[in-house]
Amino acid sequence: MLLSTKRRRARAWIAAASLTAAASLTLAGCTSSGAPGGSDATTLVAYTGQAGDYQINFNPYSPSQIGGIGTIYESLFFVTNVNTNEYKPLLGTEYSWNDAGTELTVRLRDDVTWSDGEPFTADDVVFTFQMLLDTPSINNSGFDGTVEATGDHEVVFRFDYPAFVNDPAILGRTPIVPAHLWKDIDPTTNVIAEPVGTGPYTLGDFKAQAFTLSANPDYWGGEPAVKTVRYLSLSGNTAGADALAAGTIDWQTGPVPNIQKVSETYPGYSGVTIAANQITLITCSNADLGCVGPQTDPAVRRAIYAALNRDQLNSLAFQGTASEISPTLALPTTQTDWISSSIAEPIAPNSPDVAAATAELEAAGWTRGADGVYAKNGEPLAVTVEVVTGWTDYITAVDTMSQQLKEAGIELRVAQSSWNEWTDKQTKGNFQLSINSLGQGAVSDPYYLYDKYLNSAFTGPVGDVASQNVARFSNPEVDAALAVLKVTDRKDAAARQPQFDTIQAIITEDMPYIPVLTGGTSSQIHTDKFEGWPTQDDLYAFPAVWASPDNAEVFKALKPRGE
Template sequence: MFKLTRAVVAATAALTLAVAGCSGDSGGGGGASAKKDSSITIFNGATGTIVENWNPFTPTFLQPTNGLIYEPLYWYNFAAQSKPTPMLATGYSWDAAGKVLTVTTREGVTWSDGQPFSARDVAFTFNLIKGNKALNSTGVSLASAQATDDKTVVLTFTKPSFTDEAAVIANTPIVAEHVWSKISDPAKSINPNPVGTGPYKLKTFSAQSYVMEKNANYWQPGKPQIQNVRYIALATADAASAALTAGQVDWMSAFLPGLEQLLKNQKNLTYVNTPALTTSIFTCAGADLGCTGPQTDPAVRQAVYRALNRDQLNKLAGGGFAETASPTMLLPGRDKSWIADPDNLNTPAGPDVAKANQLLDAAGWVKGGDGIRAKGGEKLSLTIQTVTGWSDYISLNDAMTQQLKEIGIELKPTQLSWNEWNNNQVQGKFQLSLDSIGLGASPNPYATYLKYSSRTTEKVGQAAPPSGNYARYQNAKVDAAVDAAAATNDETVQKAQYGIIQTEIVRDLPYIPIYVNSMLTEFSTSHATGWPSNDNKYALPASWKQWDNGIVLTNLQPAK
């Protein structure tokens, strides 16, 4: 798929392969040097002008921010289910009530500016988030963070927070106190001179490309071995295909029509497919929070869900690589045990036009002479936004325009730059938007269902937190169930609460699932080797994937 996504998903896997030295208490540093002339070029879906932002707490940060520059305490690999991988921490434990989390931090780690890292930086990071609501993307209910010594942090929460574990340990970028304590407005700063613990640091930036260079102070011995990593923007899928086959790009994640044929005679090119993200129609659903338009009517959203011919959409836009989604927004294969009602396991493959028409008729939407429905003088016309150059999503819009016309809905696609598209979602300034529901910070569905919680959204015109509730959806039963799931580490109790959530969201559909999109990632071995493969998915390989991008780059070696 030709796009940059915000999928907030961490990872774990062949740990000893992926993160050298993670099992010990100290990390070392320096190690073998990267070849001074070794470099690779990455396309991570950026289109148009690149806008600089290295602030890891904002929705519009550039993707290498988390993974290359900043690191979390732990990391999960969703490409191969396993336990969390130690990064800046080497151990953690909860108290019995789930309100106190004690973390042991890694010794021997240095910031990219040469200053030592310690538990005090971790405590500062969490207190910074606690003191700035706009930075709290997961709605974690932190009461305090205290470094009891240089390698121990005690995080205290206002309520039981077992299900926040992954968000805390695996999806929080740790920042330097000596840098961020001097930033007057951490929610708005673009952080132009980022200082992190990750394998790379910023070298140069322009509106067309930027270059990251090896962090000589990196804590993993001998890593990274690639000296420079260049990121570029491309305009279209055709441009991406051309750049890949011409050897101008070494790593990209894009849906390319005729991919197997395209790579057939390219001995240095290969690809992997790791479907994990549910392509969905995001709706601005919450009228009470300022959303306007026919999509605020649940009957309209239900009718759209019923009218889609997903088999046709997969053939026309997904290239046949997509897999079946679930209206629960979980993955039917991987997450079957978390789905309470078997009837909600899969989305329908074909359309039910009769049911869709029945829903709209009952809701008072009447077809006019032009075949488009109206109600109370309002035409059932909906604008759907996507990003210029996202070829598969543009194809989806074209096909859905025809499919929805059959039930009297006028769909009006619009293409925007990534920055404008993203800002519209964050601010709630849209009717419909094509995006994907990403995986949470762990295999537990909790993070997915936070996207439906009223505590991770804001009124239209105000920024919702990164990967938050962009639909502006409010439901008291869902809020209560999310909080109840967070209060226990008993999976039986959690499943019961998730079942409540699933009943509500399958009926209300603030996010309308289409399919689990392919996650096609292409690699070139011309300049580097050691990429993930179908036999060794040591990280989720998408070039835009935060956290995993750093894992992949630290596992590469210059081609001989």
């Protein structure tokens, strides 16, 4: 899927009908005094955008899991895509590749116990990765090697090919589970109501409207100063903003009124916005694979790119929280070193260039009609963009684009549909344009986005499901470059850059994903109550409350004020 479950949830609550603040806080178990029921200075109240009852499930490999990754279940290392820091040791203490990139050796901690008191050993790591191999439906990282315990606290992963690019997923995106309990569990169907992990928290109370995580006194890293994390279910964005105003939640991620002035609107809180994902107009681009419509012409895609007024879009649709985007789709924040020096325009213009747009169209044989709309071979340049009902920011964005593109002789029609219908159209290729954000990989490295969204292996003819490369993009030179990158050490910049140069030269010309803006993820944090939050100057983790395992690193770093 293009959006994670948590990202979808964060968007879905934007459209949820809101109750009054008093009713919302009563449902959440908050007192009329404005303090969360049963909370104190060491309790952090979190709102992820959950707008309905929680259904208990702490199976980290289930798509319906409601939490626990990072907080209850740990990976070998903490790996994040919000910075380029070295991996932070968790259950693993050090790792190394052999020169060929076919063996990855990981040394494990020898002082870790599961929350039920059993010792953690290499057998748990071997069990977890063998479970992925034996259960392809949960093997989302695509692990295809072997794993062997070479001691009580050492494991070796082996591959038939140089597998350097696999280490973020192996080391940082695979929650380790206890073999002594999970040997009797079906990871595809079992609901875990009593999770046992090695992490800094254990499950406390659970109710449909709220649940708590309790600090683990036996945690190998020391008991966290935040003793309780309380997750609430409210009724939507209005209730979340009301709870901020009342001081009854400590961390939420989502749009609020006056988002640029959080500290003024909500005294005691601060706002932090992180450039996270590339907002694009995804195109069904490939006529050879069955895509139909004017958008199959690269000149049309380049004309749309040139005609956008990004400053206006940012102001009207995103409250100024979005930022510049590169036509290479490399993030301008953390991936600038990978942007090819041969790209004449490494950052998309903020102002429209209508002359450039019309020049693109006319050079490709489009002729402007008396109605102001271009046409070719009797076909008007009219394209439909798909958007999910309730995604208010994206709806505002595409409505604004519709007006902007008229200046360039392009008619943009807007079609709203449910999430399920929108997803079905996109994955099967039954669309012309669709607005969405592109997801990042486990680390900040453009390879992972390119491989996911441009690799021919992850697409197919219209009608077949393509859950990743939904643009139906297929280019043998890009495939060849991706194949080289897959077997190249990520630290070998000299070997990797020529491959990025090739990919970027092609996609800036072809534009199967038309760059709009880099979307900002905005969070509101209770800085008067806790210190140690991520900041722009110290972005040690992604500060979105629903982002796992990053949120666990934040919980561990926070200290109640005055302690």
